[in-house]
Amino acid sequence: MSITGAEALIKSLEAEGVEVIFGYPGGAVLSIYDALRESSIKHVLVRQEQAAVHAASGYSRVTGRPGVCLATSGPGATNLVTGIATAYMDSIPVIAITGQVATGMVGTDAFQEVDIFGITMPITKHNYLVQKAEDLPRIIREAFHIAQTGRPGPVLIDIPKDVSGAILAQYQPVTKVDLRGYKPTFRGHPSQIRNLAQLIREAEKPLIYAGGGTVRAGAHEEVLALAERINAPVTTTLQGLGVFPENHPLSLGMLGMHGTPYANLAVQQCDLLIGLGVRFDDRVTLSVEHFAPNAQIVHVDIDPAEIGKNVLVDLPIVGDVRLVLEDLLGLVEEKEHPEWIEEVRGLKKNYPLTYGHAGGDLKPQFVLEKLSELLRDQDWIITSDVGQHQMWAAQYGKFLKPNTFLTSGGLGTMGYGVPAAVGAQLGAPQATVVAVTGDGSFQMHMAELGTATENKLPVKILLFNNSYLGMVKQLQHFFVEGRYSGVEFTGNPDFMQLISAYKNACGLRISKPEEVEPVLKEALNNGKLTLIECVISDQELVYPVVPNDMGLDQMIFFPQEG
């Protein structure tokens, strides 16, 4: 039976188990949208293509399967770029499908033609410009294989209009992948793992530093088992939050520029730093010369190119972090470090994460503490945008499970939170999904309220409104002597009126601390798309701060701590 290229594409996506596509139609994807009508795949119409990638990313993080997004050629494709780069930096498997002008028109600067294949080369794990409809089933299979194996990442498939419209004699499913240039390593080298076991035996002050790689690899149980077995405290990166339960006595929360003081100090004092699925990002290490000065550094990662890229390590292990830990757990014995644990406990007591409760001011940190408390017994997911609110959410969210904090870390993309929440809610319909955002970030993708409304998604948007781009203002406060420039919003809308413009949506405002609990309770239980606006002071700052080029122990603390 003959079939169009577009139908072959959709059949191939169905064969991969795709249930949802986030997209935006256009002239170069007409036949793909036509084929979608006959498919079981649900199409979610976003309001701008960038939101489609973020939604696919949110969906992928909660389902563990690649998220799929679809856009037309030209501006549709270029609008995907920031989203793809965001997914690339955080290693999220996303399949981006774009329409392209017909092959005969490629290179002629035709209407809505752009070289998205060339543009996305440095921000995808791999990409394709499809030349023949016959290749589609193979390319889709390869793309899904590449996106979700090894170090995950986005793959883009650019499909010219005449390729999706071409007639194929028959659809030939492809199940096997044969890529001679792509053979990711999964098992770690046994002798290196033995060496790690030996280092652990010798260490007196071991510290585990777990990142997004442990989340992607599904290694949360192994991380917990290792920490308890060898009695080592655990600090996580922004992407690693939730891989180790933050209510565990060995948890130190997040490290880095705005990490907990005790996590940062523990890094500087430990004698063995076990980096798991991390990349020693500059927001984590700050000054590399001063990073973990007393420690032997171990780096376990699936991407060999990460090893030795930013920090010279004493023991590298390339492999899937879950499998490496599985092998390691067979080699290490129970160990106790009472003195080290006592030292860390002292750090927690003497250098707590704090924000001051002075006066009757509404503190964003307090709101987030309350939120985390109220969510504790539910199945929940927090997404965030980028800025001060993101750091407060990371510090006070108390994450207990992996993939419960979805945020743009590597690229730091404002506007990620709301569309990611849309994707997360579609991937986890039973979960309470809260997008923590600020007035700056929210306005980048607030049009997605329409997408949430259309799909009846009861997403909660917790908006901290200080009428400023708070994080940039904070940078200007600390690093350019308070010369504020371009950071004030004087034209913000009335957000309550804005949300009331959407059908069946609810707007709630919090301005006093005593309103926090009742309003959050109402919001979390009303089953509706809800915007909770917290009006906060523009003087509020994220503490601690480790300035660039400083060691992690050279923090600017919350003023009261001196």
Next chain:
Amino acid sequence: MKHTLSVLVENKPGVLSRIAALFARRGYNIDSLAVGRTEDPAVSRMTIVVEGDERVIEQVTKQLHKLIDVIKLSDMTNEEYVDRELILIKVHADPTSRAEIMQIVDIFRARIVDIGRNSLIIECTGDGGKINAIENALRPFGVRELVRTGKIALARGQKQRD
């Protein structure tokens, strides 16, 4: 230090720009790059000469390995290998200087491949040192145009691709 990388890649559209873009994006300097088909028409070999210390070369090779279209890569610098470059030089040559130029061509075992009224095109192959030497020897006569291929290389002995 200069390193010679031999990279086998899929012979597909976009592969060269993928590799060139990787060098540009990560700030590595390509000294020369030569690319052509191998015994397998689906595979091309790129010989890339890159300047950098051990750490840079390690990153270059690891980042190249990550490209799906890169099949195999070896740093030949510390191996036994044969390398060649080809140069074509159009040199000014009037009746008074021709004899001397032809002598130089003989010494380098090069060849004259075109004769114009006042010029000669000379073809020469050899390793980088020899090519530099003939270029320098001919420069005083007046070089009008010149093109070099960049280095190509193969490991000596039994070693094969697979």
